[in-house]
Structures are given as structure tokens and as C-alpha cells.
Amino acid sequence: MKTLRDSWLVFHRYVGLTLRNPAWVVIGLIQPLLYLTLFAPLLKSVARAPGFPSGGAFNVFVPGLVIQLGLFGAAFVGFGLISELRLGVVERLRVTPVSRLALLLGRALRDVANLLVGSVLLILLSIPFGLVVHPVGLLVVLGLQALIGMLFGSLSYALALWLKSEDSFAPLLTTATLPLLLLSGVLLPLSLAPDWLRAIAAANPLAYAVDASRAVFNDHLSDTSVIKGVAIMAVLATAAVVTAARSFARAVA
Amino acid sequence: MDTNHIIETNDLRRTFKTRQGPLKAVAGLDLCVAPGEIFGFLGPNGAGKTTTLRMLSTLLPPTSGRASVAGCDLLREPQQVRERIGFVGQRGGSDPAVSGRNELVFQGRCYGMSNAEAWRRAAELITTLELESCADRPTGSYSGGQGRRLDIAMGLIHRPRLVFLDEPTSGLDPQGRARLWEEIRRLRREGMSVFLTTHYLEEADALCDRLAIIDHGKIVAEGTPDQLKRQIAGDVVKVGVGGNQEAALELLGGQPYVREATSRDGALRLAVDHGEAVMPAILRLLDGAGFDLQTISLSRPSLDDVFLRMTGRSLRETAA
Numbered sequence: 001m002k003t004l005r006d007s008w009l010v011f012h013r014y015v016g017l018t019l020r021n022p023a024w025v026v027i028g029l030i031q032p033l034l035y036l037t038l039f040a041p042l043l044k045s046v047a048r049a050p051g052f053p054s055g056g057a058f059n060v061f062v063p064g065l066v067i068q069l070g071l072f073g074a075a076f077v078g079f080g081l082i083s084e085l086r087l088g089v090v091e092r093l094r095v096t097p098v099s100r101l102a103l104l105l106g107r108a109l110r111d112v113a114n115l116l117v118g119s120v121l122l123i124l125l126s127i128p129f130g131l132v133v134h135p136v137g138l139l140v141v142l143g144l145q146a147l148i149g150m151l152f153g154s155l156s157y158a159l160a161l162w163l164k165s166e167d168s169f170a171p172l173l174t175t176a177t178l179p180l181l182l183l184s185g186v187l188l189p190l191s192l193a194p195d196w197l198r199a200i201a202a203a204n205p206l207a208y209a210v211d212a213s214r215a216v217f218n219d220h221l222s223d224t225s226v227i228k229g230v231a232i233m234a235v236l237a238t239a240a241v242v243t244a245a246r247s248f249a250r251a252v253a
Numbered sequence: 254m255d256t257n258h259i260i261e262t263n264d265l266r267r268t269f270k271t272r273q274g275p276l277k278a279v280a281g282l283d284l285c286v287a288p289g290e291i292f293g294f295l296g297p298n299g300a301g302k303t304t305t306l307r308m309l310s311t312l313l314p315p316t317s318g319r320a321s322v323a324g325c326d327l328l329r330e331p332q333q334v335r336e337r338i339g340f341v342g343q344r345g346g347s348d349p350a351v352s353g354r355n356e357l358v359f360q361g362r363c364y365g366m367s368n369a370e371a372w373r374r375a376a377e378l379i380t381t382l383e384l385e386s387c388a389d390r391p392t393g394s395y396s397g398g399q400g401r402r403l404d405i406a407m408g409l410i411h412r413p414r415l416v417f418l419d420e421p422t423s424g425l426d427p428q429g430r431a432r433l434w435e436e437i438r439r440l441r442r443e444g445m446s447v448f449l450t451t452h453y454l455e456e457a458d459a460l461c462d463r464l465a466i467i468d469h470g471k472i473v474a475e476g477t478p479d480q481l482k483r484q485i486a487g488d489v490v491k492v493g494v495g496g497n498q499e500a501a502l503e504l505l506g507g508q509p510y511v512r513e514a515t516s517r518d519g520a521l522r523l524a525v526d527h528g529e530a531v532m533p534a535i536l537r538l539l540d541g542a543g544f545d546l547q548t549i550s551l552s553r554p555s556l557d558d559v560f561l562r563m564t565g566r567s568l569r570e571t572a573a
Contacts, residue, residue, distance in 0.1 A: 088342050092347075097332050
């Protein structure tokens with residue numbers, strides 16, 4: 001099918017660009033690694049507090065950290081698109097018969113690939129710190145991460161096509177991602193939170209992803225939070241992809 | 254719509270919503286471009302040239318109106334239009350980190366060419382457009398002229414019947430411009446139709462078979478460069494004769510090819526239709542009657558005169 005062929009074509013182009021500049025994938029890991037080395041140790045004492053989930057500090061923190069990498073890794077991809085808008089690349093590609101969906105999917109799949117590579121690296125680097133990994137669980141987490149990548153990547157692209165400028169994009173992005181992060185239980189589990197905070201967090205899709213990730217890492221694959229997290233992410237990711245593909249069709253650039 | 258035309262529009266309009274209210278960038282455009290011609294859109298910045306171009310190349314939907322491009326209905330068959338047209342925008346659209354050759358191959362594949370076809374065709378265009386020296390370097394390192402030639406190569410990779418060029422020579426030095434003009438003429442020789450926008454009078458005059466002058470979203474004049482110029486005024490032949498000015502004036506004024514003869518600042522001004530053709534006759538006439546012919550010159554109206562007459566403004570001023 002044309003969409004598949006075109007998506008592969010676009011994907012191939014963007015992977016090529018990334019391979020020429022792989023530094024960015026590694027740089028994206030710096031933030032989570034800093035959290036791992038400089039923040040996680042503080043959790044050891046917090047882990048004894050009532051309400052802290054079982055499993056040890058790292059097994060509670062790192063799954064959240066992986067989701068955080070997913071959020072920040074994906075949310076900022078729009079910057080690349082904005083500079084492409086300026087260069088006229090988007091305009092040039094939109095004049096060709098390449099499928100509009102492929103213009104999105106090719107990029108988003110490249111972002112997901114970057115994300116998965118980074119996630120695997122992060123998980124591997126956490127093992128010496130005491131993280132325990134189960135292979136099936138790992139696959140589920142990577143699948144979840146792929147959905148997060150598609151969701152936030154697509155939203156980032158749609159936003160970039162709408163705003164077209166770094167000056168408005170950057171502040172909007174940082175303002176939007178911070179509450180998502182704080183209300184997701186990444187830094188500290190929400191079980192420690194007061195009821196009102198937990199109620200607000202219930203509206204945050206990312207919180208469900210974090211719960212799912214924690215459940216999977218602690219080998220509770222049959223926990224309902226896993227199904228919930230994956231399902232919510234899948235639905236939202238699909239909606240985001242559709243929205244962003246439409247933005248590519250309409251883009252006035 | 255008569256699909257013998259490579260482009261045909263019917264009351265094409267595009268209005269933008271701005272904070273100051275609706276902006277009618279294109280306010281009802283009717284135009285026809287015949288296949289195999291170089292058609293130009295001449296007008297000051299902000300006239301609606303680029304907006305029209307973007308509508309015709311499917312980048313921007315019209316607010317209303319119809320158009321047929323390369324034999325396909327613009328609104329109902331945009332994908333087919335895209336397959337048949339090439340587009341060279343003002344910004345080119347190549348990634349600075351990718352080599353010219355790779356950009357060309359990718360572009361070809363976007364049009365459905367196989368990898369092998371795309372490579373072959375890229376090599377062909379690299380040779381034709383003299384990009385051998387830079388083809389395998391990243392496009393970010395290209396000079397203005399090289400970049401523009403690459404952009405044109407990308408627009409032609411799939412052998413389209415119709416190519417849109419948006420201000421193709423803006424930013425180029427005179428040499429680069431002359432080269433590109435030759436390139437564009439070569440496209441016509443190969444049977445392609447070219448639709449270009451420009452705000453350079455010399456370019457419109459030198460390059461276009463036909464052109465339309467656009468201002469404030471509407472076409473104010475249309476025709477071949479010669480037709481347009483002749484519409485406004487004919488040529489003016491200025492003759493400086495020694496001796497009896499009135500006699501010379503009377504003699505010349507009586508000639509059938511002279512529309513009007515006046516005397517001004519010691520010279521005779523003759524309004525004629527085809528200055529080049531009548532100058533030899535004037536010379537022979539004055540010489541045969543024994544007049545002392547001292548100076549003779551020919552001035553032709555320019556497209557700026559046309560623009561000035563049609564819109565009340567000079568294109569040179571507005572382009573500055």
C-alpha cells in the first residue's frame with residue numbers, strides 16, 4: 001500500500017539523519033541518568049514511609065523514570081519540525097504525492113525507535129543500581145513506551161505545525177509537560193499523595209502509564225493497571241496520530 | 254473546463270483571516286496557460302503571486318473558485334495534480350545535512366520512482382544542471398546558484414509536464430540569473446510548461462511568452478510582453494536634425510507609420526508602432542530629402558510603464 005511504502009521512505013530518511021547525528025539520543029539520556037544517580041538514592045529512606053509501594057526504591061522509581069524519558073523524549077520532537085518548516089522542507093514534501101499520514105508516521109516511528117533505544121539503555125544502566133528486569137515485562141514496557149512516543153510525538157508535531165515558531169512552542173511545551181510529570185507519580189509515587197492530588201492525577205493519562213510500568217517491572221503483569229495503562233495510551237495515541245496527520249494535510253507552510 | 258490548457262482557473266479566490274479582518278490575497282483570478290509556454294506572474298510583493306502559486310500547486314486550498322491544473326481538477330483530484338507538477342519554492346526545501354544527490358534520489362522516490370530509476374535520473378540532472386562538483390556535499394555548503402540549481406533539479410526529477418517556479422532568480426547575482434534563464438528556456442524547448450512568479454521586470458520581459466500583471470489579488474493586464482507594452486504607448490523615435498526643424502517635422506508627420514510628431518527640446522519626437530522597423534525608413538527619408546541628421550534614438554515603453562498605467566504605481570518603487 002502506498003501509505004506503508006511512503007511511511008517507510010520517510011522513516012528511512014529520518015533514521016538516516018539521526019544516524020548522522022546520534023549524539024542527540026545519548027544526550028536525551030543525560031536527564032534520566034542524573035535523576036538515577038543523584039535523586040534515586042534519596043528515595044532509599046523515603047521507601048520506608050507508609051504508603052510507599054513495595055519493591056524497593058529503584059524498582060519503584062526507575063519504571064517511572066522510563067516513562068519520563070518517554071514524555072520528554074517525545075514531546076520536544078516538534079522543534080525539529082519547526083526548523084524544517086523554516087527551511088521549506090515541509091512545503092517541498094507536501095507538494096509531492098507522498099501520503100500525508102506517511103509524513104507523520106515516518107517521523108513518529110523514527111522518534112519511537114530513538115526512544116526505545118534510549119529506554120533500553122536506561123534500563124540496562126539501572127541494573128547495576130539494583131533494578132530487576134523480567135523479559136516479558138521489558139517487552140510490555142517497551143510497547144507502552146512506543147505508544148507514549150506516538151502519542152506525545154504526534155501531539156508535538158501537531159502543535160509545531162500550528163504554532164510554527166520556537167518562541168511560542170517552547171514555553172507552551174514546558175508549561176504543558178511539567179504538570180503532566182508532577183501529576184504522574186514519576187518522581188514520587190502518588191500513593192504518598194493527599195487525596196485531592198490523587199483525584200487530579202486520575203485525569204492524567206501519564207499516571208496510568210506509570211502505574212502500568214511499575215506493575216510490569218515488579219512482575220505483576222496481570223494487574224489491572226497494566227491493561228488500563230496500555231489501553232489508555234493506545235486510544236490516545238491513535239487519536240493523536242489522526243490529528244497530526246490532518247495537520248500535515250492542512251499545514252500552511 | 255478546456256483541458257487543452259495546462260492551467261485554467263475560474264474566479265479563484267483566497268481570503269485569509271487576520272487580526273485586522275479578512276485579507277483578500279487573491280480576489281477572483283481567471284487565467285489560462287497554454288501548454289509549452291513560459292507564463293509569468295509579475296507584480297509587487299504582496300500582490301498575491303505566491304498565494305496563487307501555492308493554490309495551484311495544492312499547498313493551499315482556495316476559498317472559492319475552480320481550477321484545472323495539468324489536466325486534473327484542482328479541488329477533486331489533488332493527488333493527481335501533485336503527480337504531474339513540479340514545484341520550486343523560494344526556500345528550496347533541502348535539508349542542509351543531506352547531500353544534493355541523496356536529496357534528489359529521495360525526491361524521485363517520493364514520486365514513486367524505484368531506487369534505481371531515481372539514482373539514474375539524479376545523475377542525469379546533476380550533469381545537466383552542472384552540479385557534479387557539489388552533488389555529494391551537504392546542501393548546506395552550496396552557494397546560492399548551486400542551491401537554486403539543485404532546487405530546480407528536485408522540481409524536475411519526475412519529468413513533470415508543468416513546473417511552478419516561485420521567484421526563481423531572487424537573490425542570485427547577474428551571472429547566476431542569466432544561467433538560470435537559459436535553464437528555464439531549455440525546459441520550454443523540452444516541451445515543459447513553466448509558470449513563474451517574479452517582481453523583476455527584466456525577467457518577465459526576457460523570459461515569458463505571456464504574462465499577467467497582478468496587483469492586490471487581481472490580474473490588471475495580460476498578454477505577451479510586446480502586446481502589453483504596445484497597449485500603453487508605441488515606441489518613440491527621437492530625431493535630432495540641424496536646419497529647418499518645421500520642415501522636417503512636417504515631412505515626418507505626414508508619413509503613414511508616424512502616429513504623432515512633436516517637437517520638444519530641439520528634437521523631434523515621433524510616436525510610432527514598431528520603432529525598429531521604421532527607423533531605417535526615417536533615416537532614408539531624411540537623408541533623401543537632404544536634411545542634416547544628427548542624432549536618432551529609440552525608446553520603448555517598459556513593463557513598468559504598463560504597470561504604472563494599470564495601477565497608478567511604479568513597480569520599481571514598490572519592489573524597493
